[in-house]
Amino acid sequence: MSSVLADDPDPWTTPVAQRPPRLLLTLLGDYWWQRTEPLPSAAIVALLAEFGVSDSAARAALSRLTRNGLLVTSRSGRRTFARLSSRAAGILDDGARRIFSFGAQAEPWDGMWSLVAFSIPEDNRAARDALRKQLRWLGFAPLYDGLWVSPRDHAAGVVSDLKELGITTATAFRATAVPGTGNAFSPHIPARAWDLAGLRQRYEHFTGFAERLRDRTAAGKVPPMDALVARTRVMDEWRAFPALDPDLPAELLPPAWPRAGARELFITCYDMLGPLAAQRVRQIIARYSPELAGRAAYHSSQLTLRPAPAGEV
Numbered sequence: 001m002s003s004v005l006a007d008d009p010d011p012w013t014t015p016v017a018q019r020p021p022r023l024l025l026t027l028l029g030d031y032w033w034q035r036t037e038p039l040p041s042a043a044i045v046a047l048l049a050e051f052g053v054s055d056s057a058a059r060a061a062l063s064r065l066t067r068n069g070l071l072v073t074s075r076s077g078r079r080t081f082a083r084l085s086s087r088a089a090g091i092l093d094d095g096a097r098r099i100f101s102f103g104a105q106a107e108p109w110d111g112m113w114s115l116v117a118f119s120i121p122e123d124n125r126a127a128r129d130a131l132r133k134q135l136r137w138l139g140f141a142p143l144y145d146g147l148w149v150s151p152r153d154h155a156a157g158v159v160s161d162l163k164e165l166g167i168t169t170a171t172a173f174r175a176t177a178v179p180g181t182g183n184a185f186s187p188h189i190p191a192r193a194w195d196l197a198g199l200r201q202r203y204e205h206f207t208g209f210a211e212r213l214r215d216r217t218a219a220g221k222v223p224p225m226d227a228l229v230a231r232t233r234v235m236d237e238w239r240a241f242p243a244l245d246p247d248l249p250a251e252l253l254p255p256a257w258p259r260a261g262a263r264e265l266f267i268t269c270y271d272m273l274g275p276l277a278a279q280r281v282r283q284i285i286a287r288y289s290p291e292l293a294g295r296a297a298y299h300s301s302q303l304t305l306r307p308a309p310a311g312e313v
Contacts, residue, residue, distance in 0.1 A: 018236060020053050020061035025070065026232060028084050029092035030299045031281045037295065038074055038081035043288040047281065050228055099235070100301050102242045103263040107152075109249030111176055114155045116140060116148045118162075118170030127165045134161050139246040141193040149193055151249055194246055196254060202244065203258040206237055210265035217272045224283070227276035231269070238266040267301045274298030 018026065027047055032039065041062055048058040062082060065071040070088035074081050084092070116135060120128040132142075138157060140148040158172040213230055216222050222230060245259060278298040286293035 018051075018232075020048060020057050021064050023051060023053065023232070024048060024058075024061050024065065025084075025088060025092065026235065027281075028088075029096065030232070030235070031278055031296045032084070033092070033297075033299050034089070035295060036083060037292060038072070038083040039285065039292065040288040041073070041080040041082050043285045044082060046284050046287065050225070050280070050284070051232070095239075096299070098242055099239045100267075102247070103245075103259045106250055107247075109151060109251060110153075112151075112153070112174050113176075114140070114150045114153060114158070114172065114174055116155075116158050116170065116172045118146055118167065120167060120169060127167055130165055131161065131167060131170070134158075136243045139242075141246060143193045150246060151252065152247065194248075199245055200254070200258060203241075203262045206241075207258060207262050207265055209237070210234060210262070210269050213269050214265060214272065217269065217276075222273070222276065224276045224280035227273045228280040231273040231277040234266060234269045234273070238262075238270075270301050274300065 024044065041059070044062065045055055045058040048061070049055070053061075062071065062073070065088075066073050066082070070085055070091075071082045072085050118128075118131065120131070132148075135148050135158070138150065138154045139152055140150040140154070140158075143149050153174065155172040155174050162168075162170050162172070213222070213234060217227070217230075241259075241262070247259075250257075275298060278296055281296045282293045285296055
């Protein structure tokens with residue numbers, strides 16, 4: 001689970017490795033959150049250009065998101081405008097809550113495991129892949145073929161997902177450990193179900209990257225143009241962790257687990273870079289719609305915990 005962050009002297013200036021549609025949603029969620037005014041498509045294309053996205057790829061992303069009901073487009077004369085749909089806003093809100101709450105506090109463990117067992121035919125691979133993706137998102141990991149486990153009470157959520165996917169050859173249940181047997185329900189199960197050594201290494205790479213970014217930002221060495229790319233990059237790196245880290249109870253983790261320190265650095269960098277990144281976004285929008293530029297603002301990590309101060313959304 002190596003990362004380029006440890007080898008790049010200025011990783012925050014490296015283009016973010018996101019597909020243009022996802023990157024576009026990320027940017028609108030960060031700087032045009034809860035705004036109903038449509039933005040000129042030319043401004044959106046220019047915003048994506050900051051990340052090395054070509055004009056053709058940017059316009060293809062706009063078209064794809066519109067077809068998928070995530071953007072609403074309109075025309076005024078020869079100009080095209082776009083805004084987030086209510087569906088996209090809901091998806092972004094749910095994702096933000098997941099990203100910013102991850103690792104915020106350790107929840108007590110009741111000693112029970114959630115287990116999902118399934119057998120899905122090869123000719124229904126799409127459903128199998130969708131289920132695995134959702135299980136990863138919920139913090140499950142495969143212990144054996146067709147048997148996934150989590151120490152958290154997510155069985156009910158999995159049952160709902162199974163119904164939505166139309167999967168009937170699966171079951172979800174909760175179980176307690178059998179002390180001293182050393183079997184699949186042993187407290188040592190994480191060593192087999194999750195690559196905790198690799199995950200620790202990834203956290204350490206992220207921490208090194210974020211520490212340098214924090215220090216350079218505090219020293220005033222990150223200009224607005226770099227701040228926009230850096231803030232999106234630190235978000236992109238952090239939001240991978242909820243799908244990689246099962247958020248295991250403290251009783252099941254190795255000593256000095258790095259999650260809390262990494263989260264603190266993420267929050268610090270994300271919030272420190274907010275004003276600078278928003279400044280760059282306003283500069284870009286102002287080229288095409290000066291009257292809208294001042295409405296761009298930055299999304300705070302504390303959004304769900306307190307009212308946003310002036311300048312945040």
